[in-house]
Amino acid sequence: MSQLSDKNQKPVEQEKITSRSTGKPRRSMKRRIMQRVIFALLFSAAVIGAQEMGWLNNISRQWTKQKVNWMDNKQVTQYLRTVITDNQLTQTPTNCLVFVINNDNGGEIVNMQVREQHNSSCSNTRTDFPVLFTFRVNRTDGNIQVDKGSPNHFYPIH
Numbered sequence: 001m002s003q004l005s006d007k008n009q010k011p012v013e014q015e016k017i018t019s020r021s022t023g024k025p026r027r028s029m030k031r032r033i034m035q036r037v038i039f040a041l042l043f044s045a046a047v048i049g050a051q052e053m054g055w056l057n058n059i060s061r062q063w064t065k066q067k068v069n070w071m072d073n074k075q076v077t078q079y080l081r082t083v084i085t086d087n088q089l090t091q092t093p094t095n096c097l098v099f100v101i102n103n104d105n106g107g108e109i110v111n112m113q114v115r116e117q118h119n120s121s122c123s124n125t126r127t128d129f130p131v132l133f134t135f136r137v138n139r140t141d142g143n144i145q146v147d148k149g150s151p152n153h154f155y156p157i158h
Helices: 002-008 029-053 055-063 073-087
Strands: 097-102 109-116 131-138 144-146
Touching: 029 055, 055 073, 073 097, 073 109, 073 131
Parallel strands: none
Antiparallel strands: 097 109, 109 131, 131 144
């Protein structure tokens, strides 16, 4: 009789561990660890790639606006050098650019010509200093305009 009762009994199934929300079986610990490691590696590669492409520098510059004393010509020219490189206004290296300040009589608006310097460290062999473009800087509000491609016709740069 004990043999009959053994045959009629169904094998006891082990409880499956499932996710509460989906009802699907839970992933193993090994698989979860591997997914997290792969995610960390991909995220690290993305951050390194963004740094190499200069995206992180651009974002940090936009979030932390530079404090420029618009009355100090040295600070203004340094800021304009970054504007030139950020907006790719010229292919000339920044060390080959010369800023000439016009009508700086203490007024609100000052014009700054950007000229191309020619010497042994700069590649061009011309003897004159050609004007590449002119910036018009409003010292009260920091508004910058440029006449790149259209001399004496200024448009806002940012």
